[in-house]
Amino acid sequence: MEGMLALAADNLLSPIILFFALGVLAAFARSDLSIPEAIAKGMSIYLLFAIGFKGGAAVADNGIDSTLILSLVAGLVLSFAIPMVAFALLRVMTGLSVVDAAAVAGHYGSISIVTFVAATSVVQGAGLDSEGYMVAVAAVMEAPAILSALWLIARFDKGAAQMDAGLMREILLNGSIVLLVGSFLIGVITGAEGLDLIAPFIVTPFQGVLCLFLLDMGLVAGRGLREARGVLKPGLFLFGVVMPVVGSAFGLLAGVLLGLSPGGVVLFMTLSASASYIAVPAAMRVALPEANPSIYLTLSLGVTFPFNLTLGIPLYLAVASFVTGG
Amino acid sequence: MQTHNAKRVAVIIEAVMQSRLTDAMENAGVTGYSILPVLAGGGRSGNWSREGQIGRGQGMVQVICIIAPDKLDDLLNKAFAVVEKHIGVISVSDCEVLRAERF
Numbered sequence: 001m002e003g004m005l006a007l008a009a010d011n012l013l014s015p016i017i018l019f020f021a022l023g024v025l026a027a028f029a030r031s032d033l034s035i036p037e038a039i040a041k042g043m044s045i046y047l048l049f050a051i052g053f054k055g056g057a058a059v060a061d062n063g064i065d066s067t068l069i070l071s072l073v074a075g076l077v078l079s080f081a082i083p084m085v086a087f088a089l090l091r092v093m094t095g096l097s098v099v100d101a102a103a104v105a106g107h108y109g110s111i112s113i114v115t116f117v118a119a120t121s122v123v124q125g126a127g128l129d130s131e132g133y134m135v136a137v138a139a140v141m142e143a144p145a146i147l148s149a150l151w152l153i154a155r156f157d158k159g160a161a162q163m164d165a166g167l168m169r170e171i172l173l174n175g176s177i178v179l180l181v182g183s184f185l186i187g188v189i190t191g192a193e194g195l196d197l198i199a200p201f202i203v204t205p206f207q208g209v210l211c212l213f214l215l216d217m218g219l220v221a222g223r224g225l226r227e228a229r230g231v232l233k234p235g236l237f238l239f240g241v242v243m244p245v246v247g248s249a250f251g252l253l254a255g256v257l258l259g260l261s262p263g264g265v266v267l268f269m270t271l272s273a274s275a276s277y278i279a280v281p282a283a284m285r286v287a288l289p290e291a292n293p294s295i296y297l298t299l300s301l302g303v304t305f306p307f308n309l310t311l312g313i314p315l316y317l318a319v320a321s322f323v324t325g326g
Numbered sequence: 327m328q329t330h331n332a333k334r335v336a337v338i339i340e341a342v343m344q345s346r347l348t349d350a351m352e353n354a355g356v357t358g359y360s361i362l363p364v365l366a367g368g369g370r371s372g373n374w375s376r377e378g379q380i381g382r383g384q385g386m387v388q389v390i391c392i393i394a395p396d397k398l399d400d401l402l403n404k405a406f407a408v409v410e411k412h413i414g415v416i417s418v419s420d421c422e423v424l425r426a427e428r429f
Contacts, residue, residue: 034377166346223377281383285342289411293383 011314023218050202056187058132083109083148103291109145110276119270130263228298240303244273275300330426341385
């Protein structure tokens with residue numbers, strides 16, 4: 001237990017988490033610090049490109065095996081199933097309507113790619129190996145939760161959701177997914193030689209760009225929290241902290257059953273614990289305009305995202321190391 | 327110079343609904359439109375700003391078109407079907423154009 005706590009404490013003091021905290025504090029202090037929108041977008045493109053390519057190159061190096069396929073299936077199942085658990089918890093812990101609860105639940109079955117990237121960095125910093133194909137698992141877990149949320153609405157609210165023909169195409173072809181999956185496939189095709197060619201661009205500067213990006217995300221999360229005081233009832237806040245821990249338990253179970261490496265288990269836990277704040281909010285605005293966006297955005301971006309970055313990932317790392325003996 | 331009466335329709339709508347709105351406008355015979363980013367605003371749903379927005383789920387845009395008066399009703403019906411359940415404002419004003427055949 002002492003070793004677990006020491007590991008968690010070490011990761012709390014990593015540069016990426018400290019820069020995130022700086023952003024949150026600056027937002028709370030109403031500093032005028034801001035990252036220009038175009039630069040923030042450029043950094044997110046860089047991070048998706050780098051993490052996808054490196055994952056693909058790792059798969060090319062290690063080969064494709066049955067665990068990869070089973071991991072993708074497990075990710076798919078978890079993304080469908082976690083919203084059901086989140087919905088039940090929300091109905092018990094909060095007074096949210098069916099529509100709002102389903103919308104929030106959909107966010108928790110999907111994933112936050114920034115949280116995943118941060119977890120990858122922490123796993124590497126801890127000297128743990130992880131399966132490169134976890135990037136593909138992340139991509140697979142992005143969309144199914146949206147279908148679960150719409151099913152929950154149809155089941156409990158007699159069809160308030162509007163699923164139009166363009167929505168699924170938009171979800172599956174959103175820019176983040178295309179870039180992540182595309183970079184991953186290019187990494188698989190070009191392998192270690194391809195990685196060597198562009199390593200000075202995507203390996204060496206990666207941590208620095210991630211720090212700057214997380215500074216911006218800290219500003220965004222801090223502003224969101226500051227402006228959402230009226231939305232965050234105690235039950236909702238509690239859900240935003242409890243749900244990632246519950247989700248991570250599913251990820252832990254899946255990772256251990258699949259026999260993933262300790263780092264892979266941490267990443268699976270992080271994926272299952274994180275909540276979307278880019279793809280799912282956009283889909284929910286189209287499909288569920290009646291749902292209150294300030295609730296799901298505040299919870300996913302203002303509570304669960306900072307929780308995962310500051311306490312969650314170090315906790316998942318410590319638990320996965322303890323369980324797997326890594 | 328000779329001018330012709332026309333209608334200017336401006337729709338402020340959530341960014342995620344932009345393509346659905348422009349599809350509806352094209353179905354109503356609109357041949358041209360302009361899209362402007364909305365920087366910030368306030369209304370029944372509270373205040374908001376583009377600053378710190380990280381996804382398409384939160385922003386707003388304004389779509390503006392100028393049309394011949396006889397196309398107005400059809401356009402409003404089709405645009406309202408898109409905006410009805412979403413945050414948005416449709417406004418219509420009179421204007422004059424030089425080249426009526428373009429609208």
